[in-house]
């Protein structure tokens with residue numbers, strides 16, 4: 143082997159090794175504003191978005207990481223957790239898709255995980271066991287979301303943030319308060335992920351109608367726990383009439399879809415696979431919007447003026463700046479109006495609890 147060939151081989155080995163054990167990236171070439179990079183990309187200046195998943199080694203995190211690795215809109219995928227990211231990263235990095243995957247383990251590597259990110263998805267935290275409510279997770283997950291949000295405020299304040307960790311009704315206000323304290327809050331860029339409620343609603347309504355769930359669109363508003371989950375069955379597309387019995391069955395099933403999975407898993411956790419699917423679809427919408435695609439509508443739990451409750455899930459139009467328009471609730475029937483009043487009461491107290499946690 144010639145001297146030239148040896149140095150080629152060494153260079154190749156060094157390149158491969160840098161993927162297997164990646165140094166914490168500084169991404170010095172990145173513009174400080176994530177939106178600027180998104181704009182550059184839409185003009186063809188860069189090949190894809192940079193996405194971080196916090197809680198990537200968990201039940202949701204692993205399948206979500208896999209789905210994100212397949213997404214051609216993503217050029218760099220950062221997997222962060224407090225355990226097991228080296229294994230998950232090594233595994234996922236062998237998939238022959240475009241995104242470069244890097245793993246980050248523990249708080250000392252949070253800066254590397256977050257720096258330069260366009261989108262941060264947060265499924266970190268504990269999951270329910272049978273008999274628990276989502277609010278029972280507050281004591282542990284509030285602190286986790288608070289500390290990860292502090293990281294986002296420091297290291298990628300312009301990123302779009304998708305919060306999955308429960309109780310979403312409280313964790314989104316927690317993240318907002320952290321960003322307010324840090325002076326980085328942009329309500330257009332913080333979204334609580336309620337897409338699983340929509341995915342479930344589409345599935346269950348399609349079963350009742352006897353149609354393909356991909357042809358059904360059910361707006362689900364309010365929040366993400368029990369009676370705060372309000373499917374607007376009067377606004378289903380394609381337009382459909384339901385008997386009172388069907389409304390009762392569908393509302394109950396959609397509101398308790400999470401509990402249905404928790405009970406079926408019998409202590410082994412809550413929805414992970416359908417949640418990863420829902421989160422991947424939601425993230426795809428966020429990235430397409432950042433790229434500049436028009437007409438991207440999703441339901442999400444956000445800082446809202448649609449009702450007098452400060453955070454509320456409803457349809458939003460996404461664009462390059464995040465949430466570009468919050469759509470009105472539209473006409474509600476008597477049943478939906480009554481349900482909305484009940485939901486607002488519970489939402490208000492979950493929000494207050496989240497805000498108080500950061501302010502204390």
Ligand SMILES: NC(=O)C1=CN([C@@H]2O[C@H](COP(=O)(O)OP(=O)(O)OC[C@H]3O[C@@H](n4cnc5c(N)ncnc54)[C@H](O)[C@@H]3O)[C@@H](O)[C@H]2O)C=CC1
Nearest residue numbers: 197199200201202223224266267268269306307308338417
């Ligand atoms: N928004 C929604 O529709 C849904 C939300 N969830 C919620 O998502 C969360 C995660 O659920 P699973 O993945 O099933 O739980 P899991 O326990 O399987 O995974 C959670 C992961 O978070 C990691 N983690 C814990 N503290 C962390 C920290 N400080 N930084 C980074 N990572 C940390 C854990 O090490 C673990 O790998 C739960 O709170 C669950 O209730 C679950 C389903 C649907």
Ligand SMILES: O=C([O-])CC(=O)C(=O)O
Nearest residue numbers: 270338399400401412413
């Ligand atoms: O029910 C849970 O604990 C997890 C969740 O939010 C869901 O599946 O909708």
